[in-house]
Amino acid sequence: MSDVATITFTPKLSHLVVTILVVQVICGSFFTYDILASVFGLRASSINWQLRELIEIGAIAGLLLGSVLGFMALRRTETRMHKAEGQVRLASGAFMEVVNEHYERWGLTPAERDVATFAMKGMSIQEIAALRETSAGTIKAQTNAIYRKANVSGRPQLMSLFVEELIADEHR
Numbered sequence: 001m002s003d004v005a006t007i008t009f010t011p012k013l014s015h016l017v018v019t020i021l022v023v024q025v026i027c028g029s030f031f032t033y034d035i036l037a038s039v040f041g042l043r044a045s046s047i048n049w050q051l052r053e054l055i056e057i058g059a060i061a062g063l064l065l066g067s068v069l070g071f072m073a074l075r076r077t078e079t080r081m082h083k084a085e086g087q088v089r090l091a092s093g094a095f096m097e098v099v100n101e102h103y104e105r106w107g108l109t110p111a112e113r114d115v116a117t118f119a120m121k122g123m124s125i126q127e128i129a130a131l132r133e134t135s136a137g138t139i140k141a142q143t144n145a146i147y148r149k150a151n152v153s154g155r156p157q158l159m160s161l162f163v164e165e166l167i168a169d170e171h172r
Helices: 011-040 049-106 110-120 125-132 136-150 155-171
Strands: none
Touching: 011 049, 049 110, 049 136, 049 155, 110 125, 110 136, 110 155, 125 136, 136 155
């Protein structure tokens, strides 16, 4: 990972960012006024060429520093996004690992495993029955068998078993 991606905005760096933005706004305003004054003939007097050069150098420096800071912010955001995506993938994989271990321990049949997974996804008995192309009564019987084998009273307790185990793994 590059140093650019790990830069944090300290108060000192924040002041620098604000300063650069102020320089950009002042220079941008000057150039906008200069162009509009030329177009509409509003210029009363011209400014010293040395002052104009200093303003242009300030504008260039502001634009370059703004570009660098924008690039740094983009890299930092991309790095955070990739890290978050990786954590989500790990959590998802870890969750399914825990779920499958419990299914094995409880001795669930393949059909019960499917029903348990659909139930944990929040699907209703009717939705599960439609997906499995079976009757709602069969799904009810399978969910009751799942709850009995898991030693829980219903869907919320079933979910809490997995969530508690993931939380416990996180703290280990």
